[in-house]
Amino acid sequence: MDTPSTAGQHLRQLRRHAKLSQLDLALITGVSQRHLSCLETGRAKPSPRTLHKLLTALEAPLERLLARLPIPSSTELPDAMPPLVLTRIRSTRGELSFLSTFTTFGMPQDITLTSLRIEHLIPADAPTWQVMRAAYADYAALVL
Structure with a gap:
């Protein structure tokens, strides 16, 4: 898995690079080991808070994770954008x-x-x- 294509695969790669087991990362972040497994395999999506906890523990900025994800094939904006x-x-x-x-x-x-x-x-x-x-x-x- 040299070039991960999903956020979960990236999280797994970051965790392994930090030489942490799922249990180690679970204990550090307070996220259950089962949930980490589901995140890494794509069976669950992390909440912003969970993602923040994981990336902080792995000392990886969000920009680093986002930069490695594939660019979406469609760049069309939705019909109704939220007001800014x-x-x-x-x-x-x-x-x-x-x-x-x-x-x-x-x-x-x-x-x-x-x-x-x-x-x-x-x-x-x-x-x-x-x-x-x-x-x-x-x-x-x-x-x-």
Whole structure:
């Protein structure tokens, strides 16, 4: 498996390169060994949180994983794109710029609809990326 073609195969290759067994990685990340197996074989897809935990433990940035995946054959955009809003936030480290969008999950209950709405903030420029990376490094040093 020299050139993995799926994210799961890439995760397996990264884990093996780190000389970790599935059990080792499971213990480090808190993700079950069975789920790791399902991710590596393509029977399951990782949540963003799980993917973040795995890549952090393997010391592999997301960009490295994405760069190795094959380019999709179709580059057509969907009919309805989610609205993006430029959001600027003043902080102690200067003005931060983000692209903001929402994901809404709904569940029917009786006649009403209960929903969960999540806002995604995506750094919109290089200085914001640098501030966010530095903030994550500070946070990780405290927590990890």
